[in-house]
Amino acid sequence: MGGSAGGFDALAAILLAFPPDFALPALVVQHLHPSDDASFARRLARTTRLPVVEPCDKERIERGRVYTAPANYHMLVERNETISLSVDQKVNWSRPSIDVLFESAARAWGGPVIAVILSGASADGAESMRAVKDAGGLTIAQEPASADSPLMPRAAIDTGAVDEALRPEEIGRRFLQLGSRNAECERA
Amino acid sequence: MGKPDIEDIEIDLLLEAIYWRYGYDFRSYARASIERRTRQFLSVAGCASVSEMIPRVLRDEEFFSKLARYFSISVTQMFRDPLVYRAVREKVIPLLRTWPHFKVWHAGCATGEEVYSLAIVLKEENLYQRATIYATDFNDEALEQAREGVYEMEKMKEATHNYQQAGGKASFSEYYHARCGAAAMDAALKERIVFSSHNLASDSAFGEMHLVLCRNVLIYFNAELQNRALGLFTESLVHGGFLCLGTKEGLRFPEVNDQYETVDGKARIYKKKDVP
Ligand SMILES: C[S@@+](CC[C@H](N)C(=O)[O-])C[C@H]1O[C@@H](n2cnc3c(N)ncnc32)[C@H](O)[C@@H]1O
Numbered sequence: 280m281g282g283s284a285g286g287f288d289a290l291a292a293i294l295l296a297f298p299p300d301f302a303l304p305a306l307v308v309q310h311l312h313p314s315d316d317a318s319f320a321r322r323l324a325r326t327t328r329l330p331v332v333e334p335c336d337k338e339r340i341e342r343g344r345v346y347t348a349p350a351n352y353h354m355l356v357e358r359n360e361t362i363s364l365s366v367d368q369k370v371n372w373s374r375p376s377i378d379v380l381f382e383s384a385a386r387a388w389g390g391p392v393i394a395v396i397l398s399g400a401s402a403d404g405a406e407s408m409r410a411v412k413d414a415g416g417l418t419i420a421q422e423p424a425s426a427d428s429p430l431m432p433r434a435a436i437d438t439g440a441v442d443e444a445l446r447p448e449e450i451g452r453r454f455l456q457l458g459s460r461n462a463e464c465e466r467a
Numbered sequence: 468m469g470k471p472d473i474e475d476i477e478i479d480l481l482l483e484a485i486y487w488r489y490g491y492d493f494r495s496y497a498r499a500s501i502e503r504r505t506r507q508f509l510s511v512a513g514c515a516s517v518s519e520m521i522p523r524v525l526r527d528e529e530f531f532s533k534l535a536r537y538f539s540i541s542v543t544q545m546f547r548d549p550l551v552y553r554a555v556r557e558k559v560i561p562l563l564r565t566w567p568h569f570k571v572w573h574a575g576c577a578t579g580e581e582v583y584s585l586a587i588v589l590k591e592e593n594l595y596q597r598a599t600i601y602a603t604d605f606n607d608e609a610l611e612q613a614r615e616g617v618y619e620m621e622k623m624k625e626a627t628h629n630y631q632q633a634g635g636k637a638s639f640s641e642y643y644h645a646r647c648g649a650a651a652m653d654a655a656l657k658e659r660i661v662f663s664s665h666n667l668a669s670d671s672a673f674g675e676m677h678l679v680l681c682r683n684v685l686i687y688f689n690a691e692l693q694n695r696a697l698g699l700f701t702e703s704l705v706h707g708g709f710l711c712l713g714t715k716e717g718l719r720f721p722e723v724n725d726q727y728e729t730v731d732g733k734a735r736i737y738k739k740k741d742v743p
Contacts, residue, residue, distance in 0.1 A: 334715075335715050335716065335717055336685065336686040336713075336715050336716050336717075337497075337689075337690060337693070337719065349715055352686075352715060355497075355499035355500060355503070356499060357497065357498055357499050358498065363497040363498075363499050363500060363686065364686050364715050365497075365500050365540065365686055365687065366540065366542050366683050366686070367500070367503075367540050367542060368540075368542055379503070382503065383499040383502075383503065386472075386499070386502060387499065
């Protein structure tokens with residue numbers, strides 16, 4: 280899941296729907312101030328029953344956990360179910376960048392990826408919607424009218440590669456359906 | 468995953484070709500990042516597929532150098548992570564003081580900002596003249612920039628801010644002067660620094676180091692290569708010497724971990740244990 284301005288509330292509303300035994304891992308990129316010292320992860324932890332982790336490099340991805348990209352690092356998914364961090368140049372003026380996460384997840388996991396673009400005043404994440412969809416994944420954008428900053432979901436939808444536009448509560452419920460139908464499912 | 472991904476096979480072949488032709492081993496790099504860089508390089512190089520790159524890499528050395536530079540992410544900053552420099556001042560400097568002469572190794576120094584940052588700390592702690600500083604990278608172009616020590620003027624604002632956060636004792640502008648619109652680091656900071664080419668994937672250890680800094684380099688390696696590099700550092704360090712990693716990097720391998728105690732968890736500073 281990727282969010283920027285206004286993304287926190289949407290994210291919190293989605294995570295609220297997840298039960299403690301949620302069968303999927305969640306990876307989150309939220310655009311942060313470069314000096315954010317895990318405070319985003321701590322704030323998010325208060326909104327969900329799942330453990331929220333700001334991962335270290337090569338940390339193993341476990342089901343039922345929420346991983347948030349640290350400020351100033353891109354977060355990538357490796358095929359062997361670990362997380363790689365990188366300090367590559369910013370992408371879409373952002374590090375972490377949503378595109379970097381989604382693209383790597385599409386390559387590493389292919390079909391079983393659910394990519395969600397939330398509120399934000401940026402176009403980050405739009406480009407990788409296509410990659411996720413082509414790999415057989417499911418693409419969701421927050422319904423622009425429900426977003427504080429509709430620009431980012433709108434940019435994603437404009438690519439024509441978004442399957443569903445939903446409000447945050449609906450996204451939460453959608454995950455539950457998909458999660459119970461296919462516990463093998465991974466998501467970004 | 469069903470049928471193998473073609474691009475995946477192509478990337479394997481490309482990395483093999485580079486290894487056999489030039490000896491640079493990118494096969495043990497973190498895969499997701501290498502894939503990303505390769506795909507970006509495709510459009511830069513005007514190739515339609517990774518397969519098209521392979522003959523060019525094999526026959527055109529200049530083409531290879533460009534690609535290798537693309538794989539080397541030399542993004543860096545003066546006083547990146549100020550808390551690390553504060554921890555160095557508080558917890559490492561007092562022990563460095565006990566040695567009449569000491570050696571520092573910056574492994575993967577990129578364009579040198581980190582090297583000058585530490586040099587400034589050593590100056591301010593009156594320890595600079597006792598130090599020999601080795602700054603290495605496998606990217607010769609970055610190394611050349613490091614040697615020159617000339618940076619964009621716009622970067623000095625952030626550098627000054629970080630310097631202050633890092634506990635700087637003077638005014639940062641004392642350490643550089645304007646030259647043709649750029650910021651040239653003070654020559655006095657370079658006196659004790661030796662820049663040289665070194666590849667953590669294939670070269671051997673450096674002797675008798677008291678402090679090794681390798682920050683934001685290991686994240687580009689897979690576990691196996693990380694372990695190799697950490698082995699080099701352990702071999703290079705004297706007992707009681709310090710190892711400083713990036714803030715998201717750790718000593719995850721038991722065979723390495725057992726040889727160190729943690730000096731500062733957040734700043735990722737470790738101390739090689741004395742012989743039992
Ligand atoms: C992101 S920079 C880190 C710079 C600096 N240490 C910092 O933290 O700001 C990573 C550097 O590691 C270097 N590097 C990558 N692989 C290497 C290898 N096998 N041997 C030596 N240096 C390598 C790259 O050339 C690049 O300059």
